[in-house]
Amino acid sequence: xxxxxxxxxxxxxxxxxxxxxxxxxxxxxxxxxxxxxxxxxxxxxxxxxxxxxxxxxxxxxxxxxxxxxxxxxxxxxxxxxxxxxxxxxxxxxxxxxxxxxxxxxxxxxxxxxxxxxxxxxxxxxxxxxxxxxxxxxxxxxxxxxxxxxxxxxxxxxxxxxxxxxxxxxxxxxxxxxxxxxxxxxxxxxxxxxxxxxxxxxxxxxxxxxx
Amino acid sequence: xxxxxxxxxxxxxxxxxxxxxxxxxxxxxxxxxxxxxxxxxxxxxxxxxxxxxxxxxxxxxxxxxxxxxxxxxxxxxxxxxxxxxxxxxxxxxxxxxxxxxxxxxxxxxxxxxxxxxxxxxxxxxxxxxxxxxxxxxxxxxxxxxxxxxxxxxxxxxxxxxxxxxxxxxxxxxxxxxxxxxxxxxxxxxxxxxxxxxxxxxxxxxxxxxxxxxxxxxxxxxxxxxxxxxxxxxxxxxxxxxxxxxxxxxxxxxxxxxxxxxxxxxxxxxxxxxxxxxxxxxxxxxxxxxxxxxxxxxxxxxxxxxxxx
Amino acid sequence: xxxxxxxxxxxxxxxxxxxxxxxxxxxxxxxxxxxxxxxxxxxxxxxxxxxxxxxxxxxxxxxxxxxxxxxxxxxxxxxxxxxxxxxxxxxxxxxxxxxxxxxxxxxxxxxxxxxxxxxxxxxxxxxxxxxxxxxxxxxxxxxxxxxxxxxxxxxxxxxxxxxxxxxxxxxxxxxxxxxxxxxxxxxxxxxxxxxxxxxxxxxxxxxxxxxxxxxxxxxxxxxxxxxxxxxxxxxxxxxxxxxxxxxxxxxxxxxxxxxxxxxxxxxxxxxxxxxxxxxxxxxxxxxxxxxxxxxxxxxxxxxxxxxxxxxxxxxxxxxxxxxxxxxxxxxxxxxxxxxxxxxxxxxxxxxxxxxxxxxxxxxxxxxxxxxxxxxxxxxxxxxxxxxxxxxxxxxxxxxxxxxxxxxxxxxxxxxxxxxxxxxxxxxxxxxxxxxxxxxxxxxxxxxxxxxxxxxxxxxxxxxxxxxxxxxxxxxxxxxxx
Numbered sequence: 001x002x003x004x005x006x007x008x009x010x011x012x013x014x015x016x017x018x019x020x021x022x023x024x025x026x027x028x029x030x031x032x033x034x035x036x037x038x039x040x041x042x043x044x045x046x047x048x049x050x051x052x053x054x055x056x057x058x059x060x061x062x063x064x065x066x067x068x069x070x071x072x073x074x075x076x077x078x079x080x081x082x083x084x085x086x087x088x089x090x091x092x093x094x095x096x097x098x099x100x101x102x103x104x105x106x107x108x109x110x111x112x113x114x115x116x117x118x119x120x121x122x123x124x125x126x127x128x129x130x131x132x133x134x135x136x137x138x139x140x141x142x143x144x145x146x147x148x149x150x151x152x153x154x155x156x157x158x159x160x161x162x163x164x165x166x167x168x169x170x171x172x173x174x175x176x177x178x179x180x181x182x183x184x185x186x187x188x189x190x191x192x193x194x195x196x197x198x199x200x201x202x203x204x205x206x207x208x209x210x
Numbered sequence: 211x212x213x214x215x216x217x218x219x220x221x222x223x224x225x226x227x228x229x230x231x232x233x234x235x236x237x238x239x240x241x242x243x244x245x246x247x248x249x250x251x252x253x254x255x256x257x258x259x260x261x262x263x264x265x266x267x268x269x270x271x272x273x274x275x276x277x278x279x280x281x282x283x284x285x286x287x288x289x290x291x292x293x294x295x296x297x298x299x300x301x302x303x304x305x306x307x308x309x310x311x312x313x314x315x316x317x318x319x320x321x322x323x324x325x326x327x328x329x330x331x332x333x334x335x336x337x338x339x340x341x342x343x344x345x346x347x348x349x350x351x352x353x354x355x356x357x358x359x360x361x362x363x364x365x366x367x368x369x370x371x372x373x374x375x376x377x378x379x380x381x382x383x384x385x386x387x388x389x390x391x392x393x394x395x396x397x398x399x400x401x402x403x404x405x406x407x408x409x410x411x412x413x414x415x416x417x418x419x420x421x422x423x424x425x426x427x428x429x430x431x432x433x434x435x436x437x438x439x440x441x442x443x444x445x446x447x448x449x450x451x452x453x454x455x456x457x458x459x460x461x462x463x464x465x466x467x468x469x470x471x472x473x474x475x476x477x478x479x480x481x482x483x484x485x486x487x488x489x490x491x492x493x494x495x496x497x498x499x500x501x502x503x504x505x506x507x508x509x510x511x512x513x514x515x516x517x518x
Numbered sequence: 519x520x521x522x523x524x525x526x527x528x529x530x531x532x533x534x535x536x537x538x539x540x541x542x543x544x545x546x547x548x549x550x551x552x553x554x555x556x557x558x559x560x561x562x563x564x565x566x567x568x569x570x571x572x573x574x575x576x577x578x579x580x581x582x583x584x585x586x587x588x589x590x591x592x593x594x595x596x597x598x599x600x601x602x603x604x605x606x607x608x609x610x611x612x613x614x615x616x617x618x619x620x621x622x623x624x625x626x627x628x629x630x631x632x633x634x635x636x637x638x639x640x641x642x643x644x645x646x647x648x649x650x651x652x653x654x655x656x657x658x659x660x661x662x663x664x665x666x667x668x669x670x671x672x673x674x675x676x677x678x679x680x681x682x683x684x685x686x687x688x689x690x691x692x693x694x695x696x697x698x699x700x701x702x703x704x705x706x707x708x709x710x711x712x713x714x715x716x717x718x719x720x721x722x723x724x725x726x727x728x729x730x731x732x733x734x735x736x737x738x739x740x741x742x743x744x745x746x747x748x749x750x751x752x753x754x755x756x757x758x759x760x761x762x763x764x765x766x767x768x769x770x771x772x773x774x775x776x777x778x779x780x781x782x783x784x785x786x787x788x789x790x791x792x793x794x795x796x797x798x799x800x801x802x803x804x805x806x807x808x809x810x811x812x813x814x815x816x817x818x819x820x821x822x823x824x825x826x827x828x829x830x831x832x833x834x835x836x837x838x839x840x841x842x843x844x845x846x847x848x849x850x851x852x853x854x855x856x857x858x859x860x861x862x863x864x865x866x867x868x869x870x871x872x873x874x875x876x877x878x879x880x881x882x883x884x885x886x887x888x889x890x891x892x893x894x895x896x897x898x899x900x901x902x903x904x905x906x907x908x909x910x911x912x913x914x915x916x917x918x919x920x921x922x923x924x925x926x927x928x929x930x931x932x933x934x935x936x937x938x939x940x941x942x943x944x945x946x947x948x949x950x951x952x953x954x955x956x957x958x959x960x961x962x963x964x965x966x967x968x969x970x971x972x973x974x975x976x977x978x979x980x981x982x983x984x985x986x987x988x989x990x991x992x993x994x995x996x997x998x999x
Contacts, residue, residue: 003513004386010509011390018502020495091497098505105512112516115692115714119516129682136675142667149674156681163689167637168700174641175681181648182674189655189667196660205664208744 001042002161005035006124009158010101013124013131016151017097020083020090025147026071032128032154033063039121039161055172059157062176067150067183074143074187078194085140093138100134101127121162128155140201142193146186153179218462219293219303226292226449230441231255233448233478240482259438267430270331280327281428281435287320288439288446295449296371298470299461308368314354317402320439321347328424339423342493346401346408346420349500353398356507357391364514374453383514390510392454396480397503399447403440406485408496418490448477519570525559526625528552533621545617546600553589553596556624560589565983576634576703579990580770583840584631584763587847591759592624594851594969595752598962602752605862610658622649623756627764636684636701639768640677646764647673647732650757654749665741665748672741676731680768683724687772690717703771710778719781725772726788732765735792735826736799739819746815747867751858754811758818758854759847766825766843770995773829777996789830794923796823801927804934810869811857813938814850817893820931821846827920828908829995835911836997838904840988845900848973849892852966856886859962860942864952869938873947878954881963883943888970890939894932899970900977 009032016028037060044052074080086093108123132152136145190200197204235252242249269277293303294313304312321343328340362368365376379385401408404421411422425436452460452473460470491499532552536545562568564586569577599620603613626645633639647670655666684701691697694712696705706713727738734742742762746754769789776785800820807813821842828839859882864872876883892899895906912921976984992998 001382003383007383007386007390007509007513010513011506014502014505014509018498090495091501094498094501094505098501098508101505102508102512105509105516109516111716115689115717117689120513123512123516129678133675136671145671149671149678152675152678156678156685159682160685163685166700171635171637171641174638175644178641178644178648182644182670185648185651185670186667189663189670192655192663193667196663205667207661207664208668208748 002039002118003120005039006121006158009035009154010124010127013101013128013151014097016135016147017094017131020085022075022080022082022084022141022143023072025084025144026068026075029071029147029150029154030064030068032151033065033067034060036154036157036161037064039158051169054169058173058176062180063150063154066180070183070187071143071147074190078143078190078200080141080143080200084144086138087140088138093134097131097134100130104130118162121158125155125157125159125162128152128158131155140203142190142200142202142205145202146183146190149186150179150183215301216303218300222295222297222300223289223293223303225297226295226442226445227289230438230445231259233445233474234441236475236478237482237485240479241485244482244486255437255441259434259441262429262434262437263431265430267432269432270333270427272330272332274330276323276330277327277428277432280323280330281432281439283323284320284439285435287316287323288442291316291320292442292446294370295446296374296453296456297449298467299375299456302371305369305371310358310362310368310370310373313370314351317443318347318351320443324424324436331427333427335423336426339420342420343424346496346500349497349504350398350401352504353394353401353500353507356504356511357395357398360507360511360514361391363511370450374456377454377457379457387510387514388454390506392451394503394506394510395447395451395454397500399444399451400481400484401500401503402447403444405444405481407488407491407499410490418493448474448481452477519572521559521568522570522572522575525555528555529621529625529628533618533625536617536621540614542603542613542617543600546596546603549599549617549620550596552621553593553624556628557589557593560586560628564987574634574638575632577632578994579987580767580774580994581631583844583984583987583991584767585628587763587844588627588631588760591756591847591851592620592627594965595756595759596620598855598965599752601961602750602858602862606750608657608750612656612658615652616656619649619652623653627760630764631767634703636687636703636771639771640681640684643680643732643764643768644674644677646761647677650745650753650761653753653756654745656750656753657748662748665744668741669745672738673731676728676738679724679728681728683721683726683728683772686717686721686724687713687775690714690721703774706775707778710775713775713779715780718776718779719784722772722776722781722785723788726769726785726792729765729768730792733762733769733826734796734819734822736796736819736823739796739799743812743815743819746818746854747809747812751854751856751861754815754858755851755854758815758850762818762822763843763847766822769826770829774995786830786832789826790917790920793823793825793827793830794920796820796826797924797927797931799823801931804931808869808938809867810872810938810942811854811861811867813869813935814853814857817853817931817935818850820928821850821893824905824908824924827924828911831908831912831915831917831920832995832997833911833915834997835908835915836995837988837992838907838909838911840991841904842901842908844976844984845904845973846893848969848976849889849899849901852885852889852969852973853893855962855966856882856889860886869942871950872942873945873950875943878952879957881957881959885963885966885970886939887943889966890935892970892973894935898974898978900973903977 012028012031016025019025037056040056040059104126105123108119108126111117112119129152132148132155135148135151139145194200232252235255239249239252291313294305294309296302325340325344328336358373361373361377365373367373367376377388379388400406404411409420425433428436455473458469460466460473529552532548535548539545563577564582603616623646626642626649629642630639630646633642651666651670654669655662688701690713694709696709699705731738731741746757749757773785776782796819800816803816804813807816825839825842828835828842860872860875861867863879866872875886892901895902909921912918989998
């Protein structure tokens with residue numbers, strides 16, 4: 001089941017790389033958040049403890065509801081328009097994503113021979129990290145950079161769930177809170193950028209250099 | 211037993227040839243109803259084809275022998291492809307190891323001749339359509355090989371009917387794999403048959419047309435062949451699409467045939483639905499869309515390879 | 519144990535009080551009280567007067583040294599903050615949130631340094647970024663906005679990379695005793711030899727690259743330089759003097775784990791490349807930088823690069839690097855205080871437009887000159903002795919060529935920095951529009967003088983407790999026997 005959800009997660013990544021609509025990106029992120037929450041709920045079916053439901057609930061609350069809601073609010077407030085423009089040819093971009101994703105899968109297949117890892121969630125998570133970085137590098141809109149960052153964080157969470165180590169709930173909650181505050185601060189900064197620099201594209205940030 | 215197989219094959223071929231226009235009509239009718247129109251009756255494609263068949267064939271003065279050859283080759287190629295189909299899990303007429311390659315390239319030949327014929331006349335519009343058709347074909351082929359090919363790769367079968375026979379939805383991950391394959395195959399079918407998000411079959415603006423613009427100068431029996439083979443091609447792809455779900459119970463029994471028919475009806479409904487809700491993509495976005503389908507195929511192959 | 523909880527409570531309370539109390543002066547005194555208490559606590563911890571025992575906290579010599587460095591910088595920064603805020607003409611809500619975020623910053627930094635758990639370190643170290651980002655945006659202008667965005671973004675991505683490294687570290691433990699345990703440093707260090715070297719190597723790379731966005735090691739230094747150069751003087755001092763030190767803790771911890779394994783040589787090599795690249799970057803950029811705050815930000819890149827080099831070289835260089843951390847953070851505080859004052863007076867960060875500093879601002883000017891001499895490793899300031907140790911260690915290591923590269927780069931860095939600084943101090947500019955008035959001595963000058971004296975005193979009469987702590991750290995890292 002975890003594998004199935006990870007495949008869905010991977011598909012959502014492809015869509016994130018492909019789409020040129022800002023709103024669709026948010027939907028993808030929301031879907032990813034929900035998938036993560038469900039993945040983290042799965043172990044509870046075998047062994048239910050009240051303490052462990054906090055994490056999936058928080059994941060759902062923050063990644064599935066709060067952050068998408070906040071980003072949608074930013075989109076409406078700042079009136080950010082489609083399309084998402086890439087700095088390189090969209091075609092090259094997608095090819096890059098596909099190639100790197102394939103490389104990740106092949107690499108994790110090789111790595112799985114020496115270490116016990118759950119390949120599909122592992123590789124999906126890593127693909128998300130790479131897609132996120134590529135989105136950050138090759139997109140013009142700053143808001144999309146934030147979404148790339150979030151995809152990357154989602155990937156890290158998925159990645160972590162592929163590995164058998166347990167963190168205290170309080171630390172996991174701390175991570176979620178950190179991510180939310182980062183997005184919150186970035187949202188405020190975007191707001192300021194749109195008023196003082198009148199634009200939300202990376203090209204506007206050219207003041208600081210030597 | 212061999213005789214029985216031949217009989218099944220002939221019946222399948224006959225089925226495809228007979229019902230191809232009906233399917234097209236069905237999709238058009240549903241589409242019309244979804245957009246709130248009454249629409250032409252489902253038999254309309256038959257009337258159209260019959261009308262075209264009776265009409266006189268006029269060819270351009272500049273046309274060479276290729277223009278005359280192309281419709282027939284198209285039709286023949288499509289019929290050969292149709293005879294390789296595992297309709298309702300029956301034994302196809304033509305089936306041998308590696309026929310998946312033949313299937314892909316016999317349809318490729320059909321397209322090749324259509325493109326040649328379109329350029330043969332020398333009209334600039336048709337040349338444009340031909341170039342578009344050719345460039346999309348580049349992106350379409352990987353989708354075909356990554357979806358069907360990945361199943362072939364996993365099971366080790368190389369014949370279309372064997373590949374589809376080997377599909378079994380016994381494991382959860384395998385089911386997901388098949389569903390994902392069918393999605394990317396659907397995109398392939400839509401592209402190959404020039405349906406909505408890629409090409410609008412009803413458009414009459416030459417600048418935006420892709421497939422339709424290539425047959426602008428054809429008339430009479432030439433056009434009949436083109437249209438008829440277009441309908442057959444659509445049904446071929448739809449049958450291949452539904453074939454992913456044969457494990458749901460399709461087979462050569464009364465229940466199996468009903469399930470098969472329902473399957474086809476459902477796909478026609480989906481196709482009509484997709485055509486209703488989507489608008490045509492910009493030409494420059496098309497490769498991305500097709501690449502997306504190819505990416506799904508690649509991803510699928512990777513995931514399944516490492517999940518075994 | 520109780521003391522840690524009460525201190526945490528105190529800092530939290532002081533942050534909360536700053537939220538509710540609107541008066542800037544009251545906020546200042548509350549924060550100063552918290553800072554003082556924190557300094558006292560760190561001092562007690564450092565000298566061993568109090569030694570609480572907590573499983574999730576690490577109180578080894580490394581943490582103790584770094585904590586006192588950070589606490590010391592923080593205390594002086596808070597001390598001068600009120601005077602800076604009073605003179606500052608910044609618009610907007612910068613002042614309102616200043617002390618709140620400072621308190622959060624202190625809490626996050628101490629937690630990061632004292633944490634004994636990689637995941638906890640990750641969480642709080644992200645929190646340090648979050649608390650410092652609004653402080654960078656204090657001036658509420660376009661440059662600081664851009665700097666804040668870049669810093670927040672790059673460092674967040676870097677921290678994400680660190681988390682990947684942490685996951686790899688957890689992976690490297692599969693099949694050993696540590697597997698499935700929570701990620702305690704101490705467990706990992708004890709069982710380092712059992713870890714899977716491939717994953718450990720990957721983990722080191724990710725943590726090094728991720729942390730270097732925060733430490734400011736080239737090629738990930740750009741956001742750090744931007745942020746340091748656009749933030750107000752005290753915040754720049756805070757970033758240069760303490761935030762980078764906190765970030766260094768993460769690197770030191772992973773190095774401590776790697777040390778007992780076959781990956782150590784590889785890790786050292788990577789760190790030496792990073793360090794050399796940082797010094798080289800500073801060397802290249804310092805030729806063309808005209809913004810004096812940027813100049814010192816690059817100087818930070820250079821010195822952190824030197825520290826990383828020293829740590830990687832080991833032996834005497836390691837000990838030198840530890841001293842260098844202490845001295846450099848004190849020295850940077852003085853420099854950025856001066857830069858902040860100059861910026862307030864002249865209203866520009868362009869060094870060409872600053873002239874006759876010694877005449878216009880004699881106090882600041884002289885302190886500026888001495889702090890420049892100190893950072894350029896002129897005796898008897900501390901940096902001289904620590905750099906000497908680092909260089910000596912390098913010379914007798916197996917890579918003496920590193921020393922020659924470093925010396926070559928640092929010579930030019932010194933010349934270029936000297937050119938800019940002396941120009942600012944002595945150049946006469948007739949059409950300068952700066953109001954000529956007698957500079958009054960204020961608290962910033964007093965603090966700067968205290969720090970300069972401290973820099974000399976620490977070097978000439980090094981307290982035994984500092985010496986022994988650094989020797990203990992070196993023992994933990996196998997750099998001294």
